[in-house]
Amino acid sequence: MKLLRLPIYAALFMALVPSPAFAEREGRDDMTVLGYVEDVHVGKLGLEMKGKLDTGADSSSVYGRDVKVYKKSGKDDWVTFRLRGKNGRTVRYDQDVRRFALIKLKTGGTIRRPVIHLPICVGGVRGLAEVNLADREDFEYDILIGREFLASRVLVDSASTFIADDECNVSERD
Numbered sequence: 763m764k765l766l767r768l769p770i771y772a773a774l775f776m777a778l779v780p781s782p783a784f785a786e787r788e789g790r791d792d793m794t795v796l797g798y799v800e801d802v803h804v805g806k807l808g809l810e811m812k813g814k815l816d817t818g819a820d821s822s823s824v825y826g827r828d829v830k831v832y833k834k835s836g837k838d839d840w841v842t843f844r845l846r847g848k849n850g851r852t853v854r855y856d857q858d859v860r861r862f863a864l865i866k867l868k869t870g871g872t873i874r875r876p877v878i879h880l881p882i883c884v885g886g887v888r889g890l891a892e893v894n895l896a897d898r899e900d901f902e903y904d905i906l907i908g909r910e911f912l913a914s915r916v917l918v919d920s921a922s923t924f925i926a927d928d929e930c931n932v933s934e935r936d
Contacts, residue, residue, distance in 0.1 A: 793915060796885045797922035801848070802905050803883040803930040805855070809847040811905045813884065815918045819908035821863070824880070826895030827852075831859065831876055841876045843895055846904070863894050882907070886928020887915050 802813035804824065811824075826843035834840040839859040846852045857878055864872045875894040882891045884907060891911040898904055912918065919925065 793917050794885050794887050794928070795917045795919055795925070796887075797925040798918055798920050799903070799923040800884050800926050801924070802907060804845060804880055804905065805853060806881055807853055808883065808930060809845055809851065809853050810849065811845070811847055812903055813905035813907055814903040815884070815907045815912060815916065817909055817912065817918055819906055821877075821908045821910050822882070822891045822893045823875075823896045823898065823906045823908070824893050825898035825901070825904040829876070829895050834858075839876070841878065841895065860892065865894065865896075882911060883930035885916070885926030886930060888930070889915065 796815060798815050800813060800815060802811050803809065804811055824845060826841075827846060829841060829843040831839055831841050839862075840857065841859050842854070842856045844852050844854050855878075859876045860879055861877045863875050863877050865875055866872055875896055877892055877894045879890050880893045882889060882893075889911060891907070893905075898906075
């Protein structure tokens with residue numbers, strides 16, 4: 763009978779002693795917990811888009827419409843494109859290309875995409891994100907937020923959607 767109690771005592775002891783995984787999470791009280799799908803406010807005008815917070819993606823990606831890369835002053839790469847929000851509102855952008863990314867395709871091969879910087883706010887968490895412009899027409903979400911933006915800012919609850927408490931108010935944006 764005493765042998766049956768041993769596993770119970772061991773389980774209670776383990777529940778009371780902090781594990782290494784718990785120790786790693788200490789100090790992350792300042793991080794925001796968000797669902798894997800949230801409203802994302804993009805750009806200085808805060809265009810609202812339904813986005814997926816994807817911890818499996820290194821970088822962020824947005825559905826840029828009418829993307830055209832051109833040379834400004836004959837030397838620097840610039841890009842013009844449009845973003846469309848949840849409510850159908852569109853915003854046209856014209857800005858410098860930070861770099862080009864080679865993205866692996868599921869069907870094989872790669873595609874070259876322009877990468878830009880965009881201000882993003884999700885669940886009250888603000889920052890400048892490096893975003894590649896993609897044709898996401900066949901995807902459910904127009905914007906995908908990757909680890910580069912999420913790291914050290916957001917913990918993603920993969921079982922939840924639209925749980926953000928903090929708003930991204932226009933008056934608080936840059």
